[in-house]
Amino acid sequence: MLRYVTTNPGKVREAENYLPDGSIRQLDFDYAEIQATELAPIAARGAREAYHRADEPVLVDDAGLFIDPLDGFPGPYSSYVENTLGIDRVWEIASGLDDRRAAFRCTLAYCDGDGFAASPDPIDRDDRVAAAAAGPGDDEADADDAGRREPLPVKLFEGYVPGRIVAPRGDGGFGYDPIFEHDGQTFGEMATERKNAVSHRGRALEKFAEWHAGR
Ligand code: ITT
Numbered sequence: 001m002l003r004y005v006t007t008n009p010g011k012v013r014e015a016e017n018y019l020p021d022g023s024i025r026q027l028d029f030d031y032a033e034i035q036a037t038e039l040a041p042i043a044a045r046g047a048r049e050a051y052h053r054a055d056e057p058v059l060v061d062d063a064g065l066f067i068d069p070l071d072g073f074p075g076p077y078s079s080y081v082e083n084t085l086g087i088d089r090v091w092e093i094a095s096g097l098d099d100r101r102a103a104f105r106c107t108l109a110y111c112d113g114d115g116f117a118a119s120p121d122p123i124d125r126d127d128r129v130a131a132a133a134a135g136p137g138d139d140e141a142d143a144d145d146a147g148r149r150e151p152l153p154v155k156l157f158e159g160y161v162p163g164r165i166v167a168p169r170g171d172g173g174f175g176y177d178p179i180f181e182h183d184g185q186t187f188g189e190m191a192t193e194r195k196n197a198v199s200h201r202g203r204a205l206e207k208f209a210e211w212h213a214g215r
Contacts, residue, residue: 001023001024001025001056001057002019002023002024002025002056002057002058002059002212003024003025003026003027003050003054003056003057003058003059004024004025004026004027004058004059004060004061005026005027005029005031005046005047005050005053005054005058005059005060006026006027006028006060006061007028007029007030008174009026010173010174010175011061011201012024012025012026013192014192014195014196014199014201014202014205015059015201015205017192017193017196017202017205018196018202018205018206018208018209019205019209019212024059027050027053027054027058029050029053029054031045031046031049031050031053031060032045032046032049033045033046033062033079035076036076037075037076038076039062039063039064039075039076039105039106039107040107040109040156040158042062042076042107043060043061043062043107043108043109043156044109044154044156046060046062046109047059047060047109047110047111047152047154048111048151048152048154050111051111051112051113051152055113056112057110057111057112057113058110058111058112059108059109059110059208060108060109060111061106061107061108061109061201061204062076062106062107062109063078063104063105063106063107063200063201064076064077064078064079064104064105065078065090065102065103065104065175065176065180066102066103066104066105067094067100067101067102067165068099068101068102068103069097069098069099069100069101070093070094070097074090075105078175078176082175082176087168087175087176087178087179088168090165090176090179091165091166091167091168091179094165094179095167100164100165100166101162101163101164102162102163102164102165102180103160103161103162103163103200104160104161104163104176104180104187104199104200104201105158105159105160105200106158106159106160106199106200106201106203106204107156107157107158107204108156108157108158108159108201108204108205108207108208109154109155109156110154110155110156110157110208110212111152111153111154111155113152114153115153119154119155119156155211157204157205157207157208157211158203158204158207159199159200159201159202159203159204159205159206159207160200160203161182161198161199161200161203162182163180163181163182163183164180164181165179165180165181166179166180166181166186167179168186168188169181169186169188169189170185170186170187170188170189170190171188172187172188172189172190172191172192172195173187173188173190173192173195177195182198183198187199
Protein backbone atom coordinates (compact mmCIF):
# COMPACT_ATOMS: atom_id res chain seq x y z
CA MET A 1 0.00 0.00 0.00
CA LEU A 2 1.29 3.41 -0.97
CA ARG A 3 1.12 6.02 1.79
CA TYR A 4 0.70 9.75 1.19
CA VAL A 5 2.53 11.12 4.20
CA THR A 6 0.96 14.40 5.19
CA THR A 7 -0.99 16.10 7.92
CA ASN A 8 -3.22 17.58 5.21
CA PRO A 9 -6.13 15.39 4.02
CA GLY A 10 -6.75 17.86 1.15
CA LYS A 11 -3.55 16.64 -0.51
CA VAL A 12 -4.68 13.02 -0.31
CA ARG A 13 -8.06 13.82 -1.88
CA GLU A 14 -6.20 15.36 -4.80
CA ALA A 15 -3.87 12.36 -5.11
CA GLU A 16 -6.76 9.86 -5.16
CA ASN A 17 -7.86 11.26 -8.51
CA TYR A 18 -4.61 10.18 -10.16
CA LEU A 19 -4.07 6.71 -8.77
CA PRO A 20 -5.99 3.43 -9.03
CA ASP A 21 -8.90 3.18 -6.56
CA GLY A 22 -7.84 2.23 -3.07
CA SER A 23 -4.12 2.26 -3.89
CA ILE A 24 -3.18 5.18 -1.65
CA ARG A 25 -3.94 6.00 1.99
CA GLN A 26 -2.95 8.91 4.20
CA LEU A 27 -0.29 8.45 6.86
CA ASP A 28 -0.75 11.39 9.19
CA PHE A 29 2.88 11.91 10.20
CA ASP A 30 4.62 15.24 10.61
CA TYR A 31 8.16 14.60 9.35
CA ALA A 32 10.80 17.23 10.11
CA GLU A 33 10.96 19.95 7.44
CA ILE A 34 14.54 21.14 7.01
CA GLN A 35 15.15 24.81 6.22
CA ALA A 36 16.07 25.21 2.57
CA THR A 37 15.40 27.73 -0.16
CA GLU A 38 14.13 25.02 -2.55
CA LEU A 39 11.34 22.48 -2.20
CA ALA A 40 13.27 19.43 -3.51
CA PRO A 41 15.64 18.85 -0.57
CA ILE A 42 12.77 19.34 1.89
CA ALA A 43 10.61 16.75 0.11
CA ALA A 44 13.54 14.32 -0.32
CA ARG A 45 14.44 14.50 3.37
CA GLY A 46 10.76 14.08 4.30
CA ALA A 47 10.38 10.98 2.10
CA ARG A 48 13.45 9.33 3.63
CA GLU A 49 12.29 9.98 7.17
CA ALA A 50 8.72 8.93 6.34
CA TYR A 51 9.92 5.67 4.75
CA HIS A 52 11.85 4.81 7.92
CA ARG A 53 8.67 5.45 9.88
CA ALA A 54 6.18 3.68 7.58
CA ASP A 55 8.28 0.80 6.26
CA GLU A 56 6.00 0.95 3.20
CA PRO A 57 6.32 2.91 -0.07
CA VAL A 58 5.76 6.60 0.67
CA LEU A 59 4.91 9.74 -1.22
CA VAL A 60 5.64 13.11 0.36
CA ASP A 61 5.04 16.48 -1.17
CA ASP A 62 6.33 19.89 -0.35
CA ALA A 63 4.52 22.78 -1.95
CA GLY A 64 4.45 26.53 -1.71
CA LEU A 65 3.22 29.79 -3.12
CA PHE A 66 5.88 31.88 -4.89
CA ILE A 67 4.99 35.56 -5.44
CA ASP A 68 7.05 36.91 -8.37
CA PRO A 69 7.56 40.56 -7.31
CA LEU A 70 8.46 39.42 -3.78
CA ASP A 71 11.31 37.27 -5.17
CA GLY A 72 9.33 34.10 -4.57
CA PHE A 73 8.28 34.83 -0.97
CA PRO A 74 6.82 32.93 0.90
CA GLY A 75 8.01 29.92 -1.19
CA PRO A 76 9.35 27.13 1.06
CA TYR A 77 8.20 29.16 4.09
CA SER A 78 4.54 29.14 2.96
CA SER A 79 3.37 27.02 5.84
CA TYR A 80 5.02 29.25 8.45
CA VAL A 81 3.62 32.37 6.81
CA GLU A 82 0.11 30.90 6.58
CA ASN A 83 0.24 30.01 10.28
CA THR A 84 1.65 33.35 11.40
CA LEU A 85 0.42 36.10 9.03
CA GLY A 86 -2.52 34.18 7.55
CA ILE A 87 -3.71 34.44 3.96
CA ASP A 88 -5.67 37.67 4.50
CA ARG A 89 -2.48 39.50 5.43
CA VAL A 90 -0.61 37.95 2.51
CA TRP A 91 -3.37 39.40 0.32
CA GLU A 92 -2.96 42.81 2.07
CA ILE A 93 0.77 42.79 1.27
CA ALA A 94 0.17 41.74 -2.34
CA SER A 95 -2.64 44.26 -2.83
CA GLY A 96 -0.04 47.06 -2.62
CA LEU A 97 1.89 45.64 -5.58
CA ASP A 98 1.33 46.57 -9.22
CA ASP A 99 2.48 43.15 -10.37
CA ARG A 100 0.73 40.32 -8.55
CA ARG A 101 1.95 37.38 -10.59
CA ALA A 102 2.60 34.24 -8.58
CA ALA A 103 2.92 30.49 -8.97
CA PHE A 104 2.28 27.41 -6.93
CA ARG A 105 5.05 24.84 -7.06
CA CYS A 106 5.04 21.27 -5.80
CA THR A 107 7.78 18.67 -5.49
CA LEU A 108 6.65 15.09 -4.88
CA ALA A 109 9.20 12.67 -3.46
CA TYR A 110 8.75 8.89 -3.64
CA CYS A 111 10.74 6.36 -1.64
CA ASP A 112 10.20 2.61 -1.31
CA GLY A 113 13.58 1.60 0.06
CA ASP A 114 14.55 -0.09 -3.24
CA GLY A 115 17.18 1.08 -5.59
CA PHE A 116 15.90 2.53 -8.85
CA ALA A 117 16.97 5.28 -11.20
CA ALA A 118 16.56 7.90 -8.51
CA SER A 119 16.63 11.59 -9.29
CA PRO A 120 20.08 12.97 -8.63
CA ASP A 121 20.28 14.48 -5.19
CA PRO A 122 19.15 18.05 -5.59
CA ILE A 123 22.17 19.63 -3.99
CA ASP A 124 25.85 18.78 -3.82
CA ARG A 125 26.49 16.23 -1.06
CA ASP A 126 29.09 18.40 0.68
CA ASP A 127 26.50 21.04 1.31
CA ARG A 128 24.86 21.28 4.75
CA VAL A 129 21.41 21.23 3.14
CA ALA A 130 22.28 18.09 1.21
CA ALA A 131 23.49 16.43 4.38
CA ALA A 132 20.17 17.24 6.02
CA ALA A 133 18.25 16.11 2.92
CA ALA A 134 20.01 12.75 3.10
CA GLY A 135 17.79 12.13 6.08
CA PRO A 136 18.11 9.98 9.14
CA GLY A 137 21.05 7.57 9.09
CA ASP A 138 20.36 4.08 7.85
CA ASP A 139 21.46 1.09 9.87
CA GLU A 140 25.12 0.93 10.73
CA ALA A 141 25.19 -2.15 8.49
CA ASP A 142 24.56 0.10 5.49
CA ALA A 143 27.68 2.15 6.15
CA ASP A 144 30.77 1.58 4.03
CA ASP A 145 34.23 0.95 5.51
CA ALA A 146 34.78 4.68 5.95
CA GLY A 147 31.51 4.97 7.89
CA ARG A 148 29.68 6.78 5.04
CA ARG A 149 26.06 5.90 4.37
CA GLU A 150 24.32 6.22 1.06
CA PRO A 151 21.01 8.03 1.45
CA LEU A 152 17.95 6.04 0.39
CA PRO A 153 17.08 6.53 -3.30
CA VAL A 154 14.31 9.09 -3.82
CA LYS A 155 12.49 9.90 -7.05
CA LEU A 156 11.31 13.50 -7.50
CA PHE A 157 8.44 14.86 -9.62
CA GLU A 158 7.76 18.57 -10.03
CA GLY A 159 4.68 20.56 -10.93
CA TYR A 160 4.00 24.25 -11.44
CA VAL A 161 0.99 26.47 -12.13
CA PRO A 162 1.09 30.21 -12.85
CA GLY A 163 -1.53 32.64 -11.61
CA ARG A 164 -1.94 35.83 -9.62
CA ILE A 165 -2.80 36.93 -6.11
CA VAL A 166 -6.32 38.34 -5.67
CA ALA A 167 -8.68 39.25 -2.80
CA PRO A 168 -10.00 36.03 -1.20
CA ARG A 169 -12.82 34.29 -3.13
CA GLY A 170 -14.33 30.85 -2.67
CA ASP A 171 -14.27 28.47 0.24
CA GLY A 172 -13.11 25.26 -1.42
CA GLY A 173 -9.63 23.76 -1.29
CA PHE A 174 -7.23 24.66 1.50
CA GLY A 175 -4.34 26.95 2.38
CA TYR A 176 -3.80 29.80 -0.07
CA ASP A 177 -6.45 28.58 -2.55
CA PRO A 178 -8.87 31.52 -2.01
CA ILE A 179 -6.22 34.14 -2.95
CA PHE A 180 -4.69 32.34 -5.96
CA GLU A 181 -6.43 32.98 -9.28
CA HIS A 182 -5.77 30.92 -12.39
CA ASP A 183 -7.67 31.44 -15.60
CA GLY A 184 -10.34 33.68 -14.03
CA GLN A 185 -11.16 31.50 -11.00
CA THR A 186 -9.47 31.16 -7.64
CA PHE A 187 -8.48 27.66 -6.59
CA GLY A 188 -10.94 28.20 -3.71
CA GLU A 189 -13.76 28.57 -6.28
CA MET A 190 -12.83 25.45 -8.24
CA ALA A 191 -14.16 21.94 -7.72
CA THR A 192 -11.40 19.49 -6.75
CA GLU A 193 -11.47 17.91 -10.23
CA ARG A 194 -10.93 21.28 -11.91
CA LYS A 195 -8.15 22.30 -9.51
CA ASN A 196 -6.50 18.92 -10.10
CA ALA A 197 -6.63 19.36 -13.85
CA VAL A 198 -4.50 22.52 -13.68
CA SER A 199 -2.70 22.52 -10.33
CA HIS A 200 0.96 22.16 -9.39
CA ARG A 201 0.16 19.01 -7.37
CA GLY A 202 -1.95 17.61 -10.22
CA ARG A 203 0.94 18.09 -12.67
CA ALA A 204 3.41 16.39 -10.32
CA LEU A 205 0.93 13.57 -9.55
CA GLU A 206 0.34 12.97 -13.24
CA LYS A 207 4.09 12.46 -13.80
CA PHE A 208 4.32 10.22 -10.74
CA ALA A 209 1.27 8.11 -11.72
CA GLU A 210 2.70 7.50 -15.19
CA TRP A 211 6.11 6.48 -13.83
CA HIS A 212 4.63 4.33 -11.05
CA ALA A 213 2.27 2.48 -13.42
CA GLY A 214 5.27 1.51 -15.54
CA ARG A 215 7.32 0.03 -12.66
P1 ITT B 1 2.21 18.55 5.17
O1 ITT B 1 3.54 19.28 5.26
O2 ITT B 1 1.85 17.76 6.39
O3 ITT B 1 2.07 17.72 3.90
P2 ITT B 1 1.13 21.22 4.75
O4 ITT B 1 -0.29 21.67 4.46
O5 ITT B 1 1.89 21.95 5.80
O6 ITT B 1 1.03 19.65 5.05
P3 ITT B 1 3.17 21.98 2.78
O7 ITT B 1 4.23 22.11 3.81
O8 ITT B 1 3.50 21.32 1.50
O9 ITT B 1 1.90 21.19 3.40
O10 ITT B 1 2.47 23.32 2.44
C1 ITT B 1 3.11 24.53 2.54
C2 ITT B 1 2.08 25.61 2.60
O11 ITT B 1 1.55 25.81 1.28
C3 ITT B 1 0.90 25.38 3.52
O12 ITT B 1 0.61 26.62 4.12
C4 ITT B 1 -0.21 24.93 2.61
O13 ITT B 1 -1.47 25.31 3.11
C5 ITT B 1 0.14 25.68 1.32
N1 ITT B 1 -0.27 24.89 0.17
C6 ITT B 1 0.32 23.75 -0.29
N2 ITT B 1 -0.35 23.28 -1.35
C7 ITT B 1 -1.40 24.12 -1.54
C8 ITT B 1 -2.46 24.14 -2.44
O14 ITT B 1 -2.64 23.19 -3.35
N3 ITT B 1 -3.34 25.12 -2.34
C9 ITT B 1 -3.22 26.09 -1.41
N4 ITT B 1 -2.24 26.14 -0.50
C10 ITT B 1 -1.34 25.16 -0.57
